[in-house]
Amino acid sequence: MTGVPNLRSLLRTTVIPLALLLCTPLWSASPPSNTRDASSAIQRPLLTGYFPQWGLYNQPQYTVKNLLTIGGASVLDQMNYAQAFVTGGRCSIADPNADLNYTFPAEQSVDGVADKPDQIFRGNLNQLVKLKRKLPNLKLIISLEGRAASFAEDAQPQNRAAFVESCIDLFLKGNLAPGIQAAGLFDGIDIDWEYPHREDAENYLALLSEFRKKMDALRPGLLLNVAVGPSPRMYPGTDMAAVSKLVDQVGLMTYDFNGPWSATTGFIAPLRAREGQEGGTVEHTVQSYITAGVPASKLLVGLPFYGYGWHKVTEDNNGLFQEGQSIHGDRPYRSIVDIIEQSTVYRDELSQAPWIFDGDVFWTYEDPTSIRQKSEYIHQQHLGGFMIWELGEDTSTGLLLHAAHTSLTHPSVDTAQQTSSPTPTATK
Structure with a gap:
């Protein structure tokens, strides 16, 4: 992914009785909304989003309570918790402070109950327990992040079984830390290996197979997902059709x-x-994976809640496809909204992608109009839905998230009119 202290980036209560946690899951599992059987048509496209573990350190802070307050949690079908680490041949808690130790005050707690400093189970994961109790049908998935070299080593035949077992024990059996057990919190695992080399292709498939086998044995209906790059060519030698049968x-x-x-x-x-555009497109990526043998119904279209900018851009073509000096890093959509008011909004007629340009500075991003266009494409192609990176970069009201939900569930509704998104003042 991008713009966060995360290995996807190439640049980004009440005390729970321990005896109860040790003996029973926190809730009963509900059937998955999408199965591995490609012949099983999904009822509607899914809305999934990554929740940032590091949101606690953002300014302003971003917490599970924030997502719940704006109605964001209730419109999601699935939330991928980013992240867990893959290091030293095992899965591990990536940030013990954020996940287990942070003491949430009452105003930041999902149920309005403050954590006690001596409480054994605190942090984001305890907030997810509370969220799960409020919204039992929301799927929670743990996202495994790690360096390519770590995944490659862990997928070796001599390491594979022990590695997979460590991930299942920690996150699916819920043995989070000594004295902390939360079986049933997570409904599956999301694997982000960026990216297997040709010599890793066989082990990549074998690793997924090992996860699938052990997850099915633990609890039917657990979801095994993968995040993949924008082209199957980034996985040389990998049989994507075989991958899709496992995930x-x-x-x-x-x-x-x-x-x-x-x-x-x-x-x-x-x-x-x-014409004149360099780089890939959503349409090309989707068609490439379908050609590679992945059923359309399993493909989730990635949706960025952030944008990129350049300055000292020439005025030709209103700044589009022009040379400029790049602005380091990304900007969350909530910041770009403020920039829009001082700039002119333009829009590509073909994809409805927006850009803003003030004669010097250029920004590219997503907005409700471009999201609606992608939603229409998802419906037309019978795709699996949206995958948002990441929820914490939205506005304080969840403008983009709610636009995505409306466009997926009510295709006839104009999401641009349903939100407070700035109206383009110019169109290209």
Whole structure:
């Protein structure tokens, strides 16, 4: 992913009785909304989003309570918790302070009950326990992040079984730490291996097979998902059709098609290509994976809640596809909304992708109009839904999240009119 202290980036209560936790799951599992059987048509596209573990350190802070307060948790079908680490041949808690130790005051707690300093189980994961009790049908998935070299080592035949067992014991059996047990908190595992080399292809498939076997044995209905790059060619030698038979969802990282690594402005995540455009598109990525044998119903279109910018951009073509000096890093959509008011909004007729340009500074991002266009494409192609990176970068009211939900569940509703999104003052 991007813009966070996360290995996806190439640049980003009440005390629970221990005896109860040790003996029974916190809730009964409900059937998955999408199965591995490609012939099983999904009722409607899914809305999934990554929740940032590091939101506690953001300014302003972003917590599970924030997501619940704006109604965001109730419109999600699935929330991927980013992140767990893959290090030293095992899965591990990536940030013990954020996950287990942070003491939430009452105003930041999902149930309005403050954590006690001597409480054994605190942090984000305890907040997720409380969220799960409020919304038992919301799927919670743990996202495994690790360096490619770590995954490659862990997937070796001599290491594979022990590695997989460690992940299942920690997150699916819920043995989070000594004295802390939360069986049933997570409904599955999301694997983000960026990226297996050709010599890893066989082990990549074998690793997924090991996860699938042990997860099915533990509890039927657990979800095994993968996040993948924007082209199957990034997985040389990997049989994507075989991968798709093992996993429930294939999350496409259909963003970062252009950004600060380029000296030329462009779109971060265009649906379709227009003349003069460099880089990939959502449409090309989707069709490439379908050609590679992945059922359309398992493909989730990645949706960025952030944007990229350049300055000292020439005024030709209103700044689009022009040379400029890149602005380091990304900006969350909540910040770009403020910039929009001082700039002119333009829109690509083909993909409805927006950009803003003030004669010097250029920004590329997503907005409710471009999200609606992608939602229409998802419905037309019978795709699995949206995968958002990441929820904490939205506005304080969840403008983009609610636009995505409305466009998926009510295709006939104009999401641009349903939100307070700024109306483009110019169109291209």
